[in-house]
Amino acid sequence: MALSARNNLHGTVQSVETDGLMAEVVVEVGDGQSVTAIITSGSVERLGIEAGDEVDAVVKATEVMIEK
């Protein structure tokens, strides 16, 4: 199955910090740039996300802003 979200940045999980209901996942996406995601701890557990994993950071296009 494929998702309508336009943005899939491939990278490697640098760190996962869970804190109660929420978790912070940092993904290195190349060229020294990283993406931080706040997701539920439930999803971290369900997907078994750990440092070193190859993952995609997924973002719907309507959520992206441009700074110039």
Add this chain to the structure above:
Amino acid sequence: MALSARNNLHGTVQSVETDGLMAEVVVEVGDGQSVTAIITSGSVERLGIEAGDEVDAVVKATEVMIEK
């Protein structure tokens, strides 16, 4: 001034397509990866966004999902 949003991906605008109220901006962020933003045409005009511009694609961390 600095913004609380955790994600600022630096890149180069590849294309801008405006269509009535909305516009689609594609930013090449390095390593062959790109980010697509849907913003208002009003903002494209106000910031003068054009192909070739150096910009940041900005995303709040709560908007990012992880796919594994």
Add this chain to the structure above:
Amino acid sequence: MALSARNNLHGTVQSVETDGLMAEVVVEVGDGQSVTAIITSGSVERLGIEAGDEVDAVVKATEVMIEK
């Protein structure tokens, strides 16, 4: 691959209306309830979304509000 988004409502596409950059997709999710999605026309094309398709409406948990 699995996505961290907590909400996947399975249903059948009732209608797809594309209009320039954006498209409106209505999904019947059972019990007479439906979900409306605004996505890019580019994603409608890429996924080949048409009335009658079985799809999931996907929503990140941080985007859901409760009305009581």
Add this chain to the structure above:
Amino acid sequence: MALSARNNLHGTVQSVETDGLMAEVVVEVGDGQSVTAIITSGSVERLGIEAGDEVDAVVKATEVMIEK
């Protein structure tokens, strides 16, 4: 008063878990499908949300993705 958000899924609260600032509310919306919402604990208190309540899960159409 009526809200512009296009999606109002009616259902019954299955569980509410509060954890500091944030809370996770799971709503059974029929046909064995459920919706998970992350809202503030302040809103859980203000609305008095409890398991068994009849509520609507409300989502803006621009926040919905389609997976096919």
Add this chain to the structure above:
Amino acid sequence: MALSARNNLHGTVQSVETDGLMAEVVVEVGDGQSVTAIITSGSVERLGIEAGDEVDAVVKATEVMIEK
């Protein structure tokens, strides 16, 4: 019924511009500040939103950023 969204800014509609599926609504919220909303044209019609209307601009707290 009450909504979990924490932000309800009361104001007066200054302008409504519809363009195909989407519409832009500008609300003057006092002290010379205004809020711009992109909603569906379907919602503009359903609620009958017109310049001069007293409305609330509603935003979930997780969607707000801080710039300092």
Add this chain to the structure above:
Amino acid sequence: MALSARNNLHGTVQSVETDGLMAEVVVEVGDGQSVTAIITSGSVERLGIEAGDEVDAVVKATEVMIEK
């Protein structure tokens, strides 16, 4: 640099509550109206946000709903 987000409500921070990964910031934006933001504690620290600070509450137009 300027951001494409259409909504910048100027105001004064009334309170900041941090709780593990997340923080709640309340901004008084004039006329007795306030805006509540849920951001990461990491951003509260990085920007040094404290009660009394003059800040902007920033919201992308696609995140705003209208209630009438």
